[in-house]
Amino acid sequence: MKKTFLLFAALLPMLANAQSKKTFTITGKIGKLNPPARVYFDWTDLLNNGGKEDSADVVNGTFTFTGELEGVATCRMALAHNGDGKMKAVYTGDAIYFNFGPEKFTITSKDSLANAVFKGSKVHAEEDAYNKVIGGTVMTITKWANAEFSAGTPEQRADSNFMKEVDGRFRKRHADRNAAQLVFAKEHPNSVFALIALSEVTNTRRDMDDIIPVYNALNEKYRTSKKGKELDQRIKSVKLTAPGAEAPDFTMKGVDGKPVSLKDLRGKTVLLEFWASWCSPCRAENPNLKKQYEMYKEKGFEILGVSLDSDQKKWEDAIAKDGIPWIHVSDLKGWGNEAGILYGVSGVPAGFLIGPDGKVIGKDLRGESLNAKLEELFK
Template sequence: MKKALLLTAALIPMLAVAQSKKFTITGKIGSLNAPARVYFDWTDFQNAGGGKEDSADVVNGTFKFTGEMSGVATCRMALAHHGDGKMKAVYTGDVIYFNFGKENITITSKDSLSNAVFKGSKIHAEEDAYNKEIGGTVMAITKQANVDFSAGTAEQRADTNFIKTIDQRFRKRMHDRTAAQLKYAKEHPNSIFGLIALSEAINASRDMDQIIAAYEGLNPQFRNSKKGQELDKRIKSVKLTTPGAEAPDFTMNDVNGKPVSLKDLRGKLVLLEFWASWCGPCRAENPNLREQYKMYKDKGFEILGVSLDSDKGKWVDAIAKDGIPWIHVSDLKGWSNEAGILYGVSGVPAGFLIGPDGKVVGNNLRGESLNKKLAELLNQ
């Protein structure tokens, strides 16, 4: 009896460890000291959702974050080496993105987060293997495109054909990455990265038969998770917004608080453009949209911009600075924008071209692909 009690007592600490929801991330980056500061934004995307943020001073190169979670989290970690604030660190500084679990993780480097080595994280090791199999992260592919551009001579960098070649190479790598993600999800149904792969691939691929088959083959644990349920909703949303489907109607207030409905624009060719003031690629596309609007607005073309901003001041300021004169609406709920949820938007920019009859005629169009489609439909 005593032996049985001892065995039970010995199992208690093991059970506590197994059920622990805590994680610890300890960093050691050279010998940095204050005012250096690390900013940590993370979301337990598998089960809990909802973003959390934290920050810590760097003391003799070290910093530490702890927290509780129930599944797997994704995060952004940015290091302001000179204490010059979060925004500068995130957008122009030393920043990394990674996934992690209920683990004790160490991050070490002589000089920066971007060169850090991870230890103690099975999730991160699995993520590394996943990224190698699919051809790299979006950031890595984008960085390579920038390297390719910088490697050109001054004359080449001014040559539109040179730029076009780099762009085509970038798009092919992204296309191949999407195909590899679908393959990964199909072949790794018991990996959280199978779910992640599908959640990303659905943004670029409209091969719903493949996506649905891979989704249905996922471990029920992942399908029933918060992220799995969100993916299921997005699959249904994509079905609603495929070419030929009637575009889901919604009503939202413009910058003056006046309600605008998508149905109000029946009879026109409408680009439903999801964007945000903080989205660099969205703002970079605005000059092209301005030109297309000027060219076709008298031929029945309209743009309905739906902002995923939560700050009205920044939204209105971006409209003014970019000189974009079309219709703008927002409920100022950020990523919880009701029209964005309705259309399954998980990244911006995201555009849907809707015909005069209210049916979707194209999606995921921008740049030259959008221009070509507009010319095809309006130059008749």
């Protein structure tokens, strides 16, 4: 543990120097792949406005991405080995998540992104040190759990007690990781990974009392950054959206361009549903929402769908394809959606059930839990 912290401390000055540059170049070399193999690259600048969705053919195993970057970016890179498209590559294929700075570096592997080795990225080296301190990435912890389950005998895998044991170890590792992230953020207030750590911790916490002082001690440039401000709002939103609190009002344009306010729906029971056209779990829930909407709309039930899309056509196409008849709004700012920030949304789907009096009844009810709650309210 001490050696890891020393490595991390040694990398901080190098990261500061990397941030003085304004461009990045990522060169990949994955085996000897050729078209139709294609790499999809989505990144967001954590500290400033900026980001991009990009893609490139893989020619003789090689691809390159370049761009302008002031701070530190978080990204997802997915490789469609057989040209099967972005969605398949992201959700069932070869995808990795990492952070990088305004620097030149390479990603190389004989066969896949998942096995790639990074060279030349000081930010990624710092990220590796950070992950060692906190006990690995979420994907690594999930991979361990899957490996434990797969290592079981057929009899064990069919045993609910075996499943509970594997799940229990997974949950403990995740809880230990969150605790380590909070300690890391407290001890390294001048690291961008302190900001990242706190942001992840707030995703699973409902009590912010021990998070607030750690956030307040962060380096000012992180607190005043785009992600820092979003994190501040997420911390505040825990109280703003607690059951019994009056749901924060907002106004946003509908598909037709006309403004819609949450307060306009006062007197109805409203499901405020945050979703996006690119979110498979969101769209998988739509058939159930349609059924519930048909059952209770005449009794005062309404759904206000807030899309985290940035492309109007994709948003409208998803509404039409899924045949979802309720009210839809979006500011087309993606993860910068102002209502999403107001409500502390860090992932979709995310739902808030609001009573006729405008007060929050519950959060993240979906599937059978939502159905049971609606039945209780409208019986």
